[in-house]
Amino acid sequence: MPAPTTPTPPLRDALLLAAEEEVDEHGVGAVSLRAIARRVGVSHQAPGHHFGDRNGLFTALAAKGFRTLERRMLAARRRIPGDATPAERVATLGVGYMVFAKQHPALFAVMFRPELLDGDDPDLAAARASAFGVLLDEIVAARATGWGRHHSETALALTCWSTVHGAVTLWREGTLDTFFPGIGGAQAVARMVTETLNTGLAAEAGEPPPAPRPSRRRG
Amino acid sequence: MPAPTTPTPPLRDALLLAAEEEVDEHGVGAVSLRAIARRVGVSHQAPGHHFGDRNGLFTALAAKGFRTLERRMLAARRRIPGDATPAERVATLGVGYMVFAKQHPALFAVMFRPELLDGDDPDLAAARASAFGVLLDEIVAARATGWGRHHSETALALTCWSTVHGAVTLWREGTLDTFFPGIGGAQAVARMVTETLNTGLAAEAGEPPPAPRPSRRRG
DNA sequence: CGCTCCGCTTGACAGTGTCAAGCTAGCCGG
DNA sequence: CCGGCTAGCTTGACACTGTCAAGCGGAGCG
Numbered sequence: 001m002p003a004p005t006t007p008t009p010p011l012r013d014a015l016l017l018a019a020e021e022e023v024d025e026h027g028v029g030a031v032s033l034r035a036i037a038r039r040v041g042v043s044h045q046a047p048g049h050h051f052g053d054r055n056g057l058f059t060a061l062a063a064k065g066f067r068t069l070e071r072r073m074l075a076a077r078r079r080i081p082g083d084a085t086p087a088e089r090v091a092t093l094g095v096g097y098m099v100f101a102k103q104h105p106a107l108f109a110v111m112f113r114p115e116l117l118d119g120d121d122p123d124l125a126a127a128r129a130s131a132f133g134v135l136l137d138e139i140v141a142a143r144a145t146g147w148g149r150h151h152s153e154t155a156l157a158l159t160c161w162s163t164v165h166g167a168v169t170l171w172r173e174g175t176l177d178t179f180f181p182g183i184g185g186a187q188a189v190a191r192m193v194t195e196t197l198n199t200g201l202a203a204e205a206g207e208p209p210p211a212p213r214p215s216r217r218r219g
Numbered sequence: 220m221p222a223p224t225t226p227t228p229p230l231r232d233a234l235l236l237a238a239e240e241e242v243d244e245h246g247v248g249a250v251s252l253r254a255i256a257r258r259v260g261v262s263h264q265a266p267g268h269h270f271g272d273r274n275g276l277f278t279a280l281a282a283k284g285f286r287t288l289e290r291r292m293l294a295a296r297r298r299i300p301g302d303a304t305p306a307e308r309v310a311t312l313g314v315g316y317m318v319f320a321k322q323h324p325a326l327f328a329v330m331f332r333p334e335l336l337d338g339d340d341p342d343l344a345a346a347r348a349s350a351f352g353v354l355l356d357e358i359v360a361a362r363a364t365g366w367g368r369h370h371s372e373t374a375l376a377l378t379c380w381s382t383v384h385g386a387v388t389l390w391r392e393g394t395l396d397t398f399f400p401g402i403g404g405a406q407a408v409a410r411m412v413t414e415t416l417n418t419g420l421a422a423e424a425g426e427p428p429p430a431p432r433p434s435r436r437r438g
Numbered sequence: 439c440g441c442t443c444c445g446c447t448t449g450a451c452a453g454t455g456t457c458a459a460g461c462t463a464g465c466c467g468g
Numbered sequence: 469c470c471g472g473c474t475a476g477c478t479t480g481a482c483a484c485t486g487t488c489a490a491g492c493g494g495a496g497c498g
Contacts, residue, residue: 200419
């Protein structure tokens, strides 16, 4: 951990930013450390100096991504109205998850690519755990109110997370647009899956689907 | 286009197989065309000759993956007992999806990486559409029996697919084991999410969760 | 025979990641 | 003021990469 007296050298941040831009422009597979260095205007080995090697850079970028994701979800949570149901609260975080992926495609692209990352990096692990903690805590809290009590905490968390993550992944790849043309943007997709997930697939016709509140928030 | 009289030259298949092995051993980011050629024992440009460039090879590999996935799901479907519920039928395909990802990690790793693929390749598009058609058809058929009738066909298909795909993705990356230690293998994860998804998160306590049949098929 | 493909090789080139060494400015104890 | 230490960055070199261009042998066919 860098001591607070060393507020991370500015070049390091500049390199991370340049890396993000490069990934955005050329895709994660096509970025080179040298191109990043060129973009910043430093020597070809400057990234190597700060991050050790390629994986070191991507690891730092992923950690930055998880921290950004956490802030995103915390902000979304702060804006939840007080009378929201537990299901709505969890769904809001899910939408925040997707919005993050849309707004920071480069970060998201790196965060879930283990072969690009140094799996043992404690900073990355901490950032990841902290970010997912926000999501998992909300799910646990919702379950404590009775929501989803038929399922184990694990099953609940796993399913919510998988659904949102899967939707994000498929949407990002363009697969969704191929199979469901005009399905809409990230938010629309997120809302659709969270609603369907909440109701459940096997729900009987006798009971009307739990009417989503008159939309307080607009898409 | 190779006429059916040219049943794909053997070297081409050998290269694809070698590529799969290389990806399995070193990860998709670390494979080089030259290493693949070396493994087969041909010149460094042989892959280039058959596939044009790097993306061409990965595109062919992904297409092979989708065809294998389709066979996998068809085989799973064939083994569904006649008295299975629609939900069970869909869940079985989902499990097949995950089992495929477990048995062919290299293929799966390539299939959903657009930056590695030639998005315009008709062969890839056909293989992908055909594979997902199996899954989507089953969902549509299930809905026709009343299952999930509260949701649009799109919402239903999107949610099922996202959940399974997300679970596979997270599981493959090792993220699941980190957050839910001892959660089990691919099949266990797949069954857990499909069951939870089917019941729905908001299900009320009054109605017991639809008891899964006494397990007829073993893990 | 001569021609023309097809499958594959050979050679070359710019660009890459990484190792090793060098440079420079700032600091610190004396 | 000095000498040495360190952090931050550069320079140089190397093996390796993907891809372009040309070459080469054999099969099919007129």
